[in-house]
Amino acid sequence: MFIAMSLMLLGVMLGRLLRGQRWIGAPSRCIAPAIMLLLFSLGVAVGGNEHLMRNLPLLGGKALLLSLAGVAGSLLCVAVIRRWFRDFPPAPGAGKRPQTPVEAQPPHGGQ
């Protein structure tokens, strides 16, 4: 079960060592096709499974409940930590003026 995790850490170390090689950007460009292939095969597994196909709307409902719950929890925690970011200019030099979360007004600079 930890093979995948070890492979990622191996990748990080290899990437660090090989940084600056001209071809090092190539693996990153293979990520998107690999993800497409994996999701295609996930689709095949779902489509070939009668039980799953009958329950797809129900699964979608459960998925929506889980995402809304996760977002709601995150926003509650943000409300708690927000006080520590009141005087926070996150990017040095990028923020022209310190902006408090309460004052923030979207959008900046019109279109």
Added chain:
Amino acid sequence: MSGSLLILAFFGAGVGLARLGLIPRYFMEHDVTLYVLWLLMLLVGLSIGADRRLGEILRTLRPRVLLLPLATTVGTFAGVAAASFFLAYSLADCLAVGAGFAYYSLSSIFITQYKGAELGTVALLSNILREILTLVGTPLLVRLLGPLAPISCGGASTMDTTLPVIARYAGREWIFISIVHAMILDFSVPFWVILFCSL
């Protein structure tokens, strides 16, 4: 957004072709996904290790910045734990789905491998929905709760797919914290998902 549509299209194509019986038996009987997953993990690691921004961002990191990914993690886990009371899935299953933090591709593949296609499908849909909620809800979230809200809502997607909309509505000065937030969550997704799947 076009990225998530493409992902959904490939997923849908797989479902459709399997329904029509057009998938060769070999592909149905031999599980190649595990090996492609291993390859993918190596590629993700390589791209993180080779990224020059990583070192720069780690050097300029202030401890306070870490509060935001921490809040996203704690809040998401608390939220999905509460939701697990209303669902037939176990607490660990719900936590595994939540631990995708909108990083739908990797988390749904892991969960399919370790927990089966049903929970994997829920994870895919749930995490895509989280990204869509962020893309659609960012203007409102900024107005109601401030610029930290859409970043937390976007989870691990705030350094690529949802970064443009966050920069537009929260302001460009939040780009840095948005990227750091996503990098930390991105890195933690496989760890949390594997942990909750093995419980």
